[in-house]
Each structure stands twice: as C-alpha cells, then as structure tokens.
Amino acid sequence: MTLTQDRTGTTTVATRVRDRARAAPGRVAMREKDFGIWQEVTWADYWENVQLVAHALLALGVEPGDRVAVHSENRREWLYADLAIVAVRGVTVGLYPTNPAAEAAYLLSHSGARILLAEDQEQVDKALEVAGRCPELERIVYVEPRGVRGRYDDPRLMSWTELLEIGAAHREEDPGAVERRMAATLPDDVITLIYTSGTTGPPKGVMLTVGNVEYAIARLVEGGGFASPPPSEKDLILSYLPLCHVAERAFTVWFNAAAGVQVNFAESIETVQANLREVQPTILFGVPRIWEKVLAGVEIRLESASPFKRAVTRFWLRVADRIGDELVRTGGTHTPRTRMLYGAGWLLCYRALRERLGMRRVRYAASGAAPIAPAVLKFYMGIGIAMHEVYGMSENTAVATGNRPGRIRLGTVGEPHEGVELRIDELTGEILTRHPGTFAGYWRDPRATADVLDADGWLHTGDVGEWVDGTHVRITDRMKDIIITAGGKNIAPSEIENALKASPYVKEAVVVGDRRKHLAALIGIELDTVGEWARRRGLPYTTYRDLSEKAEVRELVQRVVDDVNERFARVEQVKRFALLPKELDHEDGELTATQKVKRSAVERLFADLVEGMYRDR
Numbered sequence: 001m002t003l004t005q006d007r008t009g010t011t012t013v014a015t016r017v018r019d020r021a022r023a024a025p026g027r028v029a030m031r032e033k034d035f036g037i038w039q040e041v042t043w044a045d046y047w048e049n050v051q052l053v054a055h056a057l058l059a060l061g062v063e064p065g066d067r068v069a070v071h072s073e074n075r076r077e078w079l080y081a082d083l084a085i086v087a088v089r090g091v092t093v094g095l096y097p098t099n100p101a102a103e104a105a106y107l108l109s110h111s112g113a114r115i116l117l118a119e120d121q122e123q124v125d126k127a128l129e130v131a132g133r134c135p136e137l138e139r140i141v142y143v144e145p146r147g148v149r150g151r152y153d154d155p156r157l158m159s160w161t162e163l164l165e166i167g168a169a170h171r172e173e174d175p176g177a178v179e180r181r182m183a184a185t186l187p188d189d190v191i192t193l194i195y196t197s198g199t200t201g202p203p204k205g206v207m208l209t210v211g212n213v214e215y216a217i218a219r220l221v222e223g224g225g226f227a228s229p230p231p232s233e234k235d236l237i238l239s240y241l242p243l244c245h246v247a248e249r250a251f252t253v254w255f256n257a258a259a260g261v262q263v264n265f266a267e268s269i270e271t272v273q274a275n276l277r278e279v280q281p282t283i284l285f286g287v288p289r290i291w292e293k294v295l296a297g298v299e300i301r302l303e304s305a306s307p308f309k310r311a312v313t314r315f316w317l318r319v320a321d322r323i324g325d326e327l328v329r330t331g332g333t334h335t336p337r338t339r340m341l342y343g344a345g346w347l348l349c350y351r352a353l354r355e356r357l358g359m360r361r362v363r364y365a366a367s368g369a370a371p372i373a374p375a376v377l378k379f380y381m382g383i384g385i386a387m388h389e390v391y392g393m394s395e396n397t398a399v400a401t402g403n404r405p406g407r408i409r410l411g412t413v414g415e416p417h418e419g420v421e422l423r424i425d426e427l428t429g430e431i432l433t434r435h436p437g438t439f440a441g442y443w444r445d446p447r448a449t450a451d452v453l454d455a456d457g458w459l460h461t462g463d464v465g466e467w468v469d470g471t472h473v474r475i476t477d478r479m480k481d482i483i484i485t486a487g488g489k490n491i492a493p494s495e496i497e498n499a500l501k502a503s504p505y506v507k508e509a510v511v512v513g514d515r516r517k518h519l520a521a522l523i524g525i526e527l528d529t530v531g532e533w534a535r536r537r538g539l540p541y542t543t544y545r546d547l548s549e550k551a552e553v554r555e556l557v558q559r560v561v562d563d564v565n566e567r568f569a570r571v572e573q574v575k576r577f578a579l580l581p582k583e584l585d586h587e588d589g590e591l592t593a594t595q596k597v598k599r600s601a602v603e604r605l606f607a608d609l610v611e612g613m614y615r616d617r
Contacts, residue, residue, distance in 0.1 A: 010185040012210050013217075014050065014087040016257040021047035027233065029256065030263040032076050038264075038278075041076055049076075049164075053084035054178045056167030060115065060139060064089035064184075067111045067193065071095040071104065071127070072119035074239045074252070074265050077143050077160065081117050082243075082253060085191070086210075088181050092192040093205075094244025097123070098586050103203075105130035111193055111205060111443065112136045121147035128154060187211035193443050194246050194394045197592035205443030206246075206394040213254065215437040216397040220250060221258040225417045226390065227283055227364035228405045233260035235282045236361075238275055240266035241290075246394040247369055251285045273297070276358020284365045288372035292501055294357060295379055296529045299504035303532060316349035320382030327381050328374075332408035342384060350383045359385055366390045366402075370596060371475060371494045373502035374410045381408075389413050391475065395452065396459055397437035401473050412472035422473065429464040430479055464492065481599060483514045489571050491519065496564065496572060503560045504529045508584055510602050511574065512610055518575040520613040522606055523557055524584060530556070548579040578609040 020029070025044035032039055062068065068085045070092060072078050085092045093111045095104055097119070104126045108116065118124045118140055127140050142148045143160045170177065189210045195203040224230040237255065241248040255261040261283065266275040273294070276284075302313055319341055326338045334342065342350070354360040365380065368390040380387040386405065391413035392398035400422065403414035416422040421434040434457050441449035452460045464482065465475045477492035484490055493511035500509035500523065508524035527544055530553060534541055541547040557579060565573040584590040589601050603610055 009183045010187055010189075010210060011214060012086050012182070012185055012191070013213065013253060013257040014083045014182060017043070017050060017083055018047055020257070020260060024233075024260075027260070028262055029260075030076055030079070030265065032265045033267050046076075046079070049080040050083040050087065051171065051178055052164045052167035053080050054087040054167070054181075055170040055174075056163045057084060057088050057090065057115070058177050058181065059166050059170040062088055062090050062114065064181075065091060065190070066115075067091045067093050067113040069093040069095060069108055069111065069113035069116045070244070071097070071099070071116060071123045072143065073097050073268065074241075074243050074248075075119070075143075076265065077117070077119075078243050079253060079256075079263075082192075083257075087178055089185055089189055089191075091190050094192070094194065094242070094249075096242050096244055099126075100587050101126040101129045105133045106202060107195055108134040108137055110202075115139045115141065117141045117143065120144040121151075124148050124152070124157070128152065131156070185210060187214070188440070190440060192249075194244065194249070196394060197596055204445055204448055207440040207443055208246075208394070208397055209440050212397045212437050212439060215435065216250060216399050217254050217258045219399050219417045219419065219437070221255055223418060225399070225402060226366060226388070231255050231259040231261050231283060233262070235259070235261045236279055237261055237263055237283050237285075238266055238272070238279050238281045238358075239263050240269060240272045240275070241285070241287065245369070246392070246398045247285060247287075250398050251283070255283070273358060277356065278358075280355075280358060280361045282361050282363050284359065284362050286365070286367055287369045288367055288376070288498070288501075289370075291367055291372060291376050291380070292507075293526075295376055296504040296526050298353070298357075300529050300532045303536060313349060313353075316345050317379075317382075319345055320350070320379070322382075324378035324382030327408070328378060328410045331406055332381065332386070332403075333406045346384065353383060354385065362386070364388070364405075368392065368398075368413075371477075371498050373498040375499075375502045377410060391473070393461060395439045395461070396433050396435065397439065399435060399437040400431075400433050400461075403472075407471075409468055409472040412468050412474045414473065415471050416473070423458075424465055424467065424473075428479065429466065429476070431461045431463045431465045431473065431475070432458040433461060434458050483511070483519070485513055485519070485571065486515055486517045487571070491572055493519075496521075496568065496574065499564045499567060500560060500574075503563075505533065505556060506560060508580065508597060510597055510599060512603060512613075516614060519571075519573065520610070521561070521574045521577040522580055522602060522609060523561075523577050524580040525553065525557065527583065544583055545581045548581060554579060576613040578606075578613055580606065580609075 021043040026042050028040045029043045029046045030041045068090050070078055070081050082092050093113050095107055114136055116127055118127050124142050131137055140156050141158045141163050145159055187210050190207045191210055192208050193205040195205050219225045221231055239252040243249055252263055256263050264279045266272050302310055323338045323341055362385050365385050365387045377387050388403040390402040392400040399417055401414045401416050419435055423432050438459050462479050463475050464477050464479050465473050468474050477494045482490055483493055496511050497509040500506050505526055507526040510522040511519055513519040525548055561574050561577055
C-alpha cells in the first residue's frame with residue numbers, strides 16, 4: 001500500500017497525513033516559532049492534534065457538509081483545524097486575517113458557518129461584534145487566551161485547550177468515530193469554500209471537492225506540474241501568504257500532505273524577510289507584490305552601501321541582467337557562457353545576495369495570482385533563482401498553466417498542465433479551461449455559477465489571453481479591465497501597470513482612460529524606497545502625503561513614466577499621471593485581502609485626481 005492509497009475508502013489530505021504519521025511518525029512535518037525558538041511538530045504530533053480536533057467537532061455536533069470557519073494567521077492550529085474538518089466531512093471556510101468586521105460578517109453569514117476558530121482577541125472582537133448578523137454561528141473557539149479569557153461573558157466562547165479536552169473525552173468514549181466518518185467520504189464531498197477577492201462585488205464562495213483537490217495534487221505535486229523533480233520530504237517551504245487563498249493552501253497544506261514537504265510558518269508578514277534567511281526554503285511561492293518588494297529592498301540597501309560595494313554590486317547586477325537575457329532566449333537553460341558568468345558572479349556577489357534574501361537554496365520559485373512585469377522575473381533568473389510564472393484560479397483548483405524548467409517563456413504563464421484542456425475564445429479572447437479540478441460551483445449562487453461554467457464543462461476564467469509560439473499562454477488582462485479609448489482602441493492596462501511597478505519607486509499603478517482621449521495613471525510611490533532616495537538628497541518630509549507632494553518626487557516618477565512610455569505604442573502611453581496622497585489599504589476598501597487593487601473603488605475614491613488629469617491645461 002502506498003501513501004496515496006487509503007485502505008478505508010476515498011483518499012483525502014486527511015488520510016494522507018494519517019498515513020504519513022503511521023509511516024514516519026518521528027519525521028518533522030512542520031515548524032513554528034514560540035518565543036523566538038523554532039518548535040518542531042512531527043507527523044505523529046500532527047495527526048494526534050488533528051484527531052483531537054476532529055473528535056471535538058463530532059462532540060459539538062458537526063455533520064457532513066457543515067461549515068467551520070478559520071480566522072487566523074498561518075500557524076499549526078490552522079492546519080490542525082483544516083485537516084480535522086476534512087476528516088469529519090465538514091467544509092473549511094478561511095477568512096483573511098485582515099478582513100475587517102463587516103467583511104467577516106458577510107463571510108460568516110453567507111457561508112452559514114456553525115463554528116469559528118478565531119486566533120486571538122482581535123479576531124474574537126470582530127466575531128462578537130457581528131455575531132448578531134450570523135444566526136448559524138454557535139461556537140467561537142479562540143487559540144490565544146491573552147486578552148480573551150476572563151474578559152468576556154459569552155456562552156459561545158471556548159478556548160483551544162477546552163476544545164482539545166472535549167476531543168480527548170469524545171475519543172475515549174468512541175475511539176473509532178473519526179475513522180468511521182473518514183471512511184464514508186466521497187469524491188464529491190465539498191471540503192472547502194474559498195472566497196474570491198471580490199474586486200467588483202461581494203466575494204463568492206468557490207466550492208472545491210475532495211476530487212478537485214486530489215486532481216490538483218496529482219497534477220501539481222505528484223505529477224511534477226511545478227517543481228522538477230517533484231516536491232519531496234527533502235524540501236522546505238515558508239508559509240506566509242494567507243491560507244484561505246487557493247495558492248497558499250496548495251503550497252502549504254497540499255504539498256505537505258502529499259509530498260511530505262516540511263512547512264515553516266513565518267512569524268508574521270512583517271518578518272518574512274528575516275524568516276526566509278533563517279529557513280532558506282527550497283521551494284518558494286510569492287505574489288507579484290512580494291517579488292517587487294524584495295527587489296525594491298535590494299535597491300534600498302544598495303543605495304545605502306559604501307561607494308566601492310555599490311559599484312561592485314551594480315557591475316554584477318548588470319552581468320545578471322545579461323545572464324537573464326540569455327536565459328530568456330534559451331527558455332531558462334544555461335549556456336556555457338552564462339554558466340561561466342554566473343560561476344564568477346556566484347563567488348563575488350550572487351551567493352551573498354541570495355543568502356541575504358533568504359533564497360540561497362531555492363530550487364524552484366513561482367509567481368502567481370496576478371500578472372508581473374517580465375523585468376522583475378528576469379532579475380531573479382539572472383541571480384540564479386529558478387523563477388516560473390504560473391496561472392490558475394480558485395475555480396479550477398489552481399490548475400491551468402505553468403512555465404516548466406527549460407521551457408520558460410518570459411511574459412507568459414506557461415503551458416497547460418498535463419490533462420488540462422485550454423482554449424482561447426476566437427471572438428472575445430477569453431481563456432477557457434476544462435478538467436476534473438473544475439469547481440463544483442459557487443456556494444448559494446447558482447446564477448453566478450451558470451455565468452462562468454457552461455453546459456459543456458468549460459470554465460470561463462474572465463481572463464483575456466493569446467497563444468505564444470502555439471504552446472505558451474500570455475494573459476493580457478481581465479476582460480472587465482480592458483480599456484476602450486475614445487478612438488476605439490482596446491488597451492490592456494495591466495501590462496502598462498506592471499511595467500510601471502517594475503520600478504523600485506512605484507508601489508501601485510492604476511491606468512485609466514476608458515472612453516477618454518488618452519491614458520492617464522494614478523501612481524502610488526513605494527514609501528521605503530522613495531523615502532531613502534529623499535534622505536540621501538537631504539529632502540525632508542514627515543508623512544507619505546508630504547513626500548508624495550514634493551516636486552522632486554514628481555520629477556522622479558515622471559522619469560519612470562517616460563522610460564515606460566518608450567516601450568509602448570503612442571496610443572498606449574501614459575500622457576498624464578497623479579500621485580496618490582495615501583497608501584492604498586484593504587480596510588479602506590481600496591485593496592482586496594490579496595492586495596489586488598479594486599480598480600473601480602480607487603477610481604471612485606480619487607475621482608478628483610482622475611478628472612484633474614483630463615482637464616485642458
């Protein structure tokens with residue numbers, strides 16, 4: 001019997017963890033920091049905690065199909081809960097840690113969650129504030145007792161310790177209850193609701209089944225759809241992006257359960273850089289904002305270095321740029337010339353740089369969830385990090401396309417994975433996919449399901465794309481974001497925006513111009529990088545707004561815009577821009593929880609700036 005064969009019935013991520021606990025109980029499954037010290041969790045410990053939580057859920061009356069929500073940062077209890085919910089045939093509903101109370105209320109009420117696992121006082125406060133709008137919510141289990149225990153008098157509250165005690169008592173009374181529930185699992189069971197980012201309306205709950213997830217594992221993990229060779233117990237990952245997002249769930253939970261990859265939890269999003277240096281992962285996934293921020297950080301440190309060190313590093317980064325150009329031409333395969341250049345660069349620059357970035361041992365890196373500027377990817381390739389842009393979405397369980405080692409086409413999201421049917425609509429240019437990982441539909445929203453899933457099983461992704469060399473797919477934009485100028489020209493803004501954001505001085509860029517005579521852009525500066533640039537020039541400032549209003553900063557951004565405009569046709573050039581007076585924020589409704597810009601909201605909130613760019617001067 002292999003690890004993927006469950007003697008009791010349907011294979012799930014829960015049975016995979018159980019089987020690993022039996023086969024290698026002492027091997028480390030995950031690590032998490034407590035008081036500054038990495039604590040190890042073995043597979044035996046992992047499965048023991050999953051069982052206790054699963055028994056507790058049974059004791060609390062969770063039935064097949066019941067929803068259990070998790071509102072927490074990435075931590076071991078997130079995985080214990082997720083696997084326990086799968087084991088008892090429940091449905092995991094993940095909430096972003098940054099979800100404000102109003103969004104939490106919508107997600108809890110729309111999903112009909114019966115139980116909520118809340119990480120700490122902050123999340124408990126949100127839950128109690130909105131509990132009156134969530135009639136199906138019966139229990140709120142808090143993990144961190146500080147600030148909660150003894151402060152609230154609410155019968156729905158229960159500590160994590162109490163939950164485990166209930167689980168232990170239930171297991172003593174009926175030790176086989178969880179295994180019996182697991183044995184009844186069916187491939188069509190819905191095991192999670194993954195809520196979409198909601199850039200143009202309320203989030204929709206994507207229903208993923210046991211079969212969907214197992215298909216994703218077969219394609220992405222066991223089939224080597226991403227890393228080559230496929231992920232294994234020798235690999236390390238750093239878990240830091242929200243686990244309620246399909247990509248992080250795949251890289252953390254599914255890679256861990258299916259391949260035995262060791263998970264290391266970042267302490268927080270603010271400590272990711274430090275945790276990367278400590279862990280030195282072998283597989284690393286990031287969204288464009290992460291890769292862009294790391295690159296901006298390199299620029300900050302470089303400008304602060306001594307003149308000699310700055311000159312040497314800039315020389316080797318220019319060499320890396322040439323290496324990147326050659327790798328782009330060869331699809332990511334080194335030539336004798338690039339190997340020689342990289343070998344010298346490794347000794348004199350790249351090894352130390354990668355060590356500092358926490359990427360010295362990375363054998364596979366991926367960017368996904370949103371488009372990214374090719375120049376950013378080329379930087380990482382040039383310093384020796386095997387970077388691959390990939391594509392997928394919650395609705396197809398993150399299985400669509402990926403750039404494969406040796407077959408990289410920069411500016412594309414790669415080739416369809418094995419077994420994936422993908423076509424591009426001849427009239428609209430929309431990308432359609434079809435495979436067994438296609439979701440079961442939107443929770444409580446059959447009309448929205450019918451809008452994206454046709455009678456033949458094709459998923460209409462809403463992304464516009466084109467074939468490159470007949471093999472690779474290039475995404476040009478979202479269908480809803482295409483700009484049609486007053487002259488009737490169709491323009492995809494994301495490519496222009498990504499080119500602007502490739503600058504270390506630009507954090508956000510929103511290109512506007514629908515039905516207008518020319519394109520314009522709302523631009524948000526990168527505070528750290530521009531702040532360092534201002535400091536070196538003796539330019540005083542107090543706040544983000546103060547800095548963005550400096551004439552010198554506007555001139556800096558104008559040079560970035562001018563440089564980007566040279567790469568585009570005249571009709572695609574940004575004629576005017578305005579600097580945003582504040583950093584875009586999720587809680588202010590300007591960004592989604594995954595840090596995607598809510599384009600319509602930003603245009604509405606900063607309408608005066610937009611109109612100002614179109615007034616005749």
